[in-house]
Amino acid sequence: MQTMILANIPSPPQGVWHLGPIPIRAYALCIIVGILVALWLTQRRYTAAGGNPDTVWDAAIVIIPAGIIGGRIYHVATDYDKYFCADCNPVDAFKLTNGGLGIWGAVALGTLAIWVMFKIKGIPMGPFADAVAPGLVLAQGIGRLGNWFNQELYGAETTVPWALDIYYRVDEAGSYAPISGRSTGEVIASVHPTFLYELIWNVLVCLFLLWAHRAWKLGHGRIFALYVAGYTLGRFFIENMRTDEATMVFGFRINAIVSVVVFIIAVIVFFSLKKGQETPEEVDPQYQAKLAEEASEENDEAEATDAYGSAGTSDASKPNF
Incomplete structure (x- = not known):
């Protein structure tokens, strides 16, 4: 039976548009917007702390592909039964357009890649990690809008006023296509919008x-x-509200278990790290030395110009016998 409640949150009628033969995916656009916002905020914060703004763009070249690869590896590893079963095609594990990026793998491999980059550059990584953190979590929230367009990762059915209506979608042939299809207008379920909970x-x-x-x-x-x-x-709490299929370990969703373990490690690390803030010289010694050298050269040029001007004025003021 179709139920229409005006207070409910509607799902988008579709999540994929076609520009000729090219598919434009809302999920990908949300990720791109999140990355751009994260880069903007990170550059502002890292530069304000005393770091070289060019380092942020160098890091982006490293962390974006590493994050995508790491996220995909984590997803495939934790949902291996979707790709390595009797009726599965292992090649699907490489199809990013089919969805499936795990944030834990993205952060882990991205962090490792950045650590290597900063080691090579000889720059402390801590200040950059602090600069990127707010933008990173904000980008994750923006990325969750992609799940809204895809009608995925939602919770159990509910009657709360902010319930999310899931539409029945079909492709051009009329077959059921929940992600790539277009809505028929039929509401098949009203569920908890866990994507919205995580975004907030x-x-x-x-x-x-x-x-x-x-x-x-x-x-x-x-x-x-x-x-x-x-x-x-x-x-942890949002994960346990979701009803989509997930790998279970000891009766719990694997992402919930990972959340607990990583939370404990993060708290221990937080209290173990050095207190206080870095000086600009500690954030990026090389960049600050370069700025100091440039400032010194500008002062020398200014002093030379002033000295020349003073000498010229002095000579001009002398009486001509």
């Missing part, structure tokens, strides 16, 4: 990190540790 939680964590940075004078990687702790705290 991520925005709150972002604002909390920005506040804590100033109020508690955090540095040396403690903001990043606080981000991990804050995100996993909310993810």
Whole structure:
């Protein structure tokens, strides 16, 4: 029976559009917007701390592909039965357009890649990790809008006023296609919008990190540790509200277990790291030395110009006998 409740949140009629033969996927657009917002906020924060803004773009070249690869590896590893079963095609594991990116794998491999990059550059990684944390969790929230377009990762059926209506979608042939199809207008379920819960939680964590940075004078990687702790705290509860298929370990969803383990590690790391904030010279010694050298050269040029001007004025003022 079709139920229409005006207060409910409607799902988008479709999540994929076609520009000729090219599919435009809302999920991919949400991820791209999230990345751009994260880069913008990270550059502002890292530059304000004393880091070289070019380092942020160098890091983006490394972390984006590493994050995508790591996220896909985690997804395939934790949902291996979807790709390695009797009726499965293992090649599907490489099809990113079919969905499936695990944030844990993205953060883990992305962090490892950045660590290697900063080791090669000889720059401390802690200040950069602190600069990226608020933008990263905000990007995760923006990315959750992609799940809304895809009608995926939602909770149990509910009658709350903010319930999410899931539409029946079909492709051009009339076959059921929940992600790539177009809505027929029929509501097949009204569920908890867990994508929205996580989006709101991520925005709150972002604002909390920005506040804590100033109020508690955090540095040396403690903001990043606080981000991990804050995100996993909310993810544990939201994960247990979801009803989509998931790998179960000891009767619990694997992402819920990972959230608990990572939360404990993040709290331990937070209290183990050095207190206080870095000076600009500690954030990026090489960049600050370069700025100091440029400033010194500008002062020398200014002093030389002043000396030349003074000498010229003095000669001109002498009487001509």
